[in-house]
Amino acid sequence: MTEDSTTPLDLDTDLLRGFEFRCRPDCGLCCYAAPRVERDERERLLQILPELEFGGEGTDRFLPARPDGGACELLADQRCRVHGARPHPCREFPITVHVGERLQATVVLSCPGIDLAALDRPSSGSLSASLAEELGSVRERIGPGTARRIADARRRRRRIERRLTQDGRWEEERDVRRRLARSLPRPSDVDFPVEDPPSVEDGLDRLPLWYDRRASPIAFASGLGGWDLLELAPTGGVRRSWGVVPPPERLPRLRPGAARRLERYLAYWLARDALFGAVLPEMAAADDDAPVSAWVERELRTIGATVLARADVRARWSRGTVDALTEDDIYDGIRATDQDLLDRPGWGDRL
Numbered sequence: 001m002t003e004d005s006t007t008p009l010d011l012d013t014d015l016l017r018g019f020e021f022r023c024r025p026d027c028g029l030c031c032y033a034a035p036r037v038e039r040d041e042r043e044r045l046l047q048i049l050p051e052l053e054f055g056g057e058g059t060d061r062f063l064p065a066r067p068d069g070g071a072c073e074l075l076a077d078q079r080c081r082v083h084g085a086r087p088h089p090c091r092e093f094p095i096t097v098h099v100g101e102r103l104q105a106t107v108v109l110s111c112p113g114i115d116l117a118a119l120d121r122p123s124s125g126s127l128s129a130s131l132a133e134e135l136g137s138v139r140e141r142i143g144p145g146t147a148r149r150i151a152d153a154r155r156r157r158r159r160i161e162r163r164l165t166q167d168g169r170w171e172e173e174r175d176v177r178r179r180l181a182r183s184l185p186r187p188s189d190v191d192f193p194v195e196d197p198p199s200v201e202d203g204l205d206r207l208p209l210w211y212d213r214r215a216s217p218i219a220f221a222s223g224l225g226g227w228d229l230l231e232l233a234p235t236g237g238v239r240r241s242w243g244v245v246p247p248p249e250r251l252p253r254l255r256p257g258a259a260r261r262l263e264r265y266l267a268y269w270l271a272r273d274a275l276f277g278a279v280l281p282e283m284a285a286a287d288d289d290a291p292v293s294a295w296v297e298r299e300l301r302t303i304g305a306t307v308l309a310r311a312d313v314r315a316r317w318s319r320g321t322v323d324a325l326t327e328d329d330i331y332d333g334i335r336a337t338d339q340d341l342l343d344r345p346g347w348g349d350r351l
């Protein structure tokens with residue numbers, strides 16, 4: 001689907017193509033969140049749990065997560081207590097929609113129920129029936145309110161575009177994509193060490209999480225001498241500390257095939273509107289004369305380096321010494337990174 005052939009309320013689903021999804025009943029990773037709740041969803045939930053209290057005010061309401069990095073209050077023994085009435089972010093996960101110049105759906109690749117092999121077959125294949133329910137929920141919510149949000153997002157983007165044009169730094173997204181897709185940027189030694197994750201003092205709810213086949217997720221936290229690996233408790237706080245692993249100082253070695261996997265992930269990011277959504281406001285706020293393509297190139301290298309650093313820490317944590325990262329390590333790095341990067345604010349909105 002091209003931008004020219006769409007109306008604003010068409011949903012671009014190209015980035016869902018080829019992905020197969022099967023939720024893992026032992027996971028619960030996406031429940032370490034405070035999902036937004038619409039008015040009709042609140043009413044349904046109150047019919048089941050009359051005592052339920054919501055956070056926020058007005059139309060902006062959410063189900064509170066337990067304090068100190070805990071899971072949503074409705075998660076019990078790895079199961080949702082209101083599965084049939086769960087709110088839309090839960091019904092739609094692992095799909096997320098960027099509201100910007102258009103509505104673009106993408107898959108949250110941190111979800112262990114997603115088969116990452118589709119990254120090797122970009123935009124090929126059909127929409128999988130395994131994502132039909134999630135996609136159906138997304139489509140149901142697209143309406144007049146969405147049109148207003150697109151208009152607001154466009155106004156924010158236009159302001160940034162005007163500012164960057166005045167400075168001689170503006171380049172259209174499609175031109176930047178075309179140029180960088182011909183030769184995807186790769187992380188190198190200059191991109192290391194990567195930025196540390198937040199520390200425990202910043203709040204456990206801010207730490208990047210991943211699923212490790214345990215009853216609750218593992219988090220990276222910046223610690224003394226490296227990154228702390230912390231197993232979080234669903235009720236809040238740290239269930240167990242698994243020690244500290246120093247992140248790589250320079251580019252880790254990669255086994256054959258691993259570099260290709262990383263490249264496919266960066267190609268996926270280049271196609272995401274959320275990439276430009278995050279980069280453009282940073283550019284506009286920076287005292288710099290680099291054009292959009294230079295910023296996007298740098299951003300892709302940073303994303304790649306972050307994946308490699310997280311893959312390397314995970315590999316050394318589970319295997320001790322690591323000579324070179326494997327293809328599976330790259331998938332582990334992607335899963336420990338993707339949600340974190342998608343959560344960054346930008347000029348766009350989230351459906």
Ligand code: SF4
Binds near residue numbers: 112
């Ligand atoms: S993160 Fe994915 S696999 Fe895990 S519970 Fe959520 S949807 Fe299921």
Ligand code: SF4
Binds near residue numbers: 086
């Ligand atoms: S409502 Fe249910 S599915 Fe949604 S975050 Fe809470 S426990 Fe998880």
